[in-house]
Amino acid sequence: MSFSSAAKAEVSKKLSQNSCCVKAAAAAFLKFAGSIYELDGTFSFKTSFENAQTARSFFLLMKNGFSKHCEVSIKKNSKLQKNYVYTIFLPPSNDNLRILKDLHFVRKGAKEYHLSFSLKEELVKKKCCRKAFLQATFLSCGSITNPEKMYHLEFDVKTKDDAEFLQKVLKSFEFEAKIVERKSHYVVYLKEGEQIVDFLNIIGAHSSLLELENIRIVKELRNNVNRLVNCETANLEKTINASMRHIENIEFIERTIGIDSLPQNLQEIARLRIKYKDASLKELGKMLKKPLGKSGVNHRLRKIDKIAEELRKGGRVYAKPSHED
Known part of the structure; x- marks a missing residue:
């Protein structure tokens, strides 16, 4: 198991269960690893993960935090045949609108609600919610390079607005994250070993933190x-x-x-x-x-x-x- 996968396995067991934090985490999962579909005024959600523990954590988040039972499917990655993709699907339901309202992903029109799939400051006002948001963001789109080779933590997001929102959340914890455009995506990254150690501490990956510290000492x-x-x-x-x-x-x-x-x-x-x-x-x-x-x-x-x-x-x-x- 890679260092990044081990860190994700550890974090996936430590997602906060506070009601406010559940919303922040769910918003990050859907925004960075999912899609929202609308059909005849009803909404459905789908998220995809390459890490089984991450998929399980999102499944339990929807079950315990929103009383929703999701469908699960598993198939081999089309690019890497030896890996699997875990898809969590929430079928269309009138009650799904309630979740989208909680996550500030819809806005009210004259007659109906319209999808507004953008992150809002209301989700991360509290420090605990910002931590939960970072946990889910790391699980959804984050990765850490093998620290034996170099110190590099990055998040791959789709839009500049998403990158700047994430950068602002990281800034609230005094992380000096940088943004770079990579093809059609944006990458938010940290390169200093000390900052990556602090990030692992914030998201609760303490075993990975100790392993990284040992590597830093030896190096x-x-x-x-x-x-x-x-x-x-x-x-x-x-x-x-x-x-x-x-x-x-x-x-x-x-x-x-x-x-x-x-x-x-x-x-x-x-x-x-x-x-x-x-x-x-x-x-x-x-x-x-x-x-x-x-x-x-x-x-x-x-x-x-x-x-x-x-x-x-x-x-x-x-x-x-x-x-x-």
């Missing part, structure tokens, strides 16, 4: 280790390059004017550098007659580099002074 540790290794590798490469440069310059000085022509303090560090090619600056400093720290050793080696550079340019030959600097 963060792995990234930190990689950064440290890369940093250490870069430092080691820098140290090796500097050591090779020092050795090359010392050997050049030996071939031209001889190490003995250097000041006594530079002679000592030069000979140690040649003898102990793999030693660190700190280790070289401890080997001196008068031990020096890393910076002191580096200062002397830079002087040797400068002498070699001037010799290559045809500079003067260095005579050994009688004092040390």
